[in-house]
Amino acid sequence: MTILLSPGLAQASIALLDLLQRRPLSAQELLSGLPKVGGMSSTSALSLAESLAWLDINEMGQLQASAAGLKVHNSDGYEAALRCILLHYVETQNPDWLQNAIYGRSRVLSFCPVGVHQVFVEAGLAGAPSDDVVEFWDWLAGIARGLQRDHLLAIGREGERLTLTHEESRTGTKPRWVAVDNNQDGYDVLSVKDSSDRAFLSIEVKASRGGNDRRLHLTRREWEMALDRPYHVFHLWDLSSTPPILATVGIEEMAVHIPSDAGSGGWESVEIPFKAFESLFGPALL
Template identity: 35%
Template sequence: MNDSWFKISVIDGAINICLFLEMYPECSINDAIERLRTGPVSLACYDYQKAQALGELVGWETFSVEGSRCEKLRGILKSMLIYFQPFWARHSYLGRDKVIVFLNDNALQCLKIAGLLESPLSDAVMTWWEGIGRFFRSIEESRKLQIGREGERKSFNYEKIRLRNELITREPEWIALVDNTANFDILSYKRFPGDLTSESELMIEVKACTYEPKSFILTRNEWLKAIESPNSYMFHIWNLVKNELTVLTVEQMLVHIPSNHGNGKWETVKVVLDY
């Protein structure tokens, strides 16, 4: 597990190896570890076996950070977080307290010794958390984009098959790929019941998730687009894990839409489907 690398005995072991090799560059890493293990008790107690594996994994330059003890640890931890991306660090863009609740004792000790749990926060510590949060926010946004695109791909393929089965010769268009401001994702076509000759456009807004119950965020602009043409707009909601599609009309979505009050206007709404 990625969390297992976040132990102060491992990190300090890697730091000690680097310091030793700076003093005795003619030594190999194995020689350095052997001499550290048989040296003073204060240096012999670290987990050098795992420290060697860590250094070879993330690069020894990670542990050659200049500065005070806290500054070194902060730089090392930042590099390790970016490399391993442990579960708890992925919540850092939500704030430090959201990270702490997921930490095991070893990771908690690392952050504490690095001064990253101090209160009130110093400028240096605020800058550290801000940088980590910004990195993992970009990761999360990229993940959500990939989930959304996968849902759109599934709806695009679903519509190709549906049109073919209904003997509609036109092909769907993946609008979101060419215009992400259109407030719908797929342009398809449909026939009204009893009319086998004429076709009308069908705008489809696609949402996707990877959990139960299915939930998604709907924006005000998407809803305003939907109610412009309620008979020509549809919602596709995918559970990607189950490869399960829920199709909702504008009328069916209406029950989930909040009301404006006073001078306030809703901008986004989280819709949870209890299916």
């Protein structure tokens, strides 16, 4: 369960680190002998510190600051400590609101919980965009992009697994999962045309959980590689349906939605809504 961050809890966790630097205590000693730390319950402060990986246990069984905890403790002032806490928080807790950082800080400040919003304010991150403030938000956006890539990769892999099952049922031949070995081939799965025609069929898989906002992203390289293949289709998986449904889209059907170069410009990627192929979706062989 994600811990709800607030300025009070952040201050209490900083106070806990300061206390442990002066007087090492076991967790039991802390909780039984010191009900509050920095105006908050010691239980809450300890929970946050543990969840952010700020604590180690020494050979005496006492709590001590980890490298991450020392980074907070040694921060140059309160604002710097809060910024450090925020980064540790998003890296360890992966809160839902973090994905908004890709679109800029106003989205984060609009959608994050009230307590977290106030931490951003007290950390000096909601005001004028100085160099250090811009650097922080860029860093946060980088973390969000990494998590988004992980999330999208997991969705893509789910679609690829479904294609493997569908193709084996359709052709009676076990297809090859190309994307696992090499994601530069321009397709994800290598199957055959059907049970009677063993010509190779390359398949680019696109999967979405987006519900009404289902979309596929197709790069120019993926499209050009598709055109170079003798037989190629796109598998679009709607994972928001139970069970998932599949649209098999051919080159000609996809070509209608591919942009054209104009003048000295050239397209690099295109986003196409799944609903453009609505009539092609149906049950898969799973």
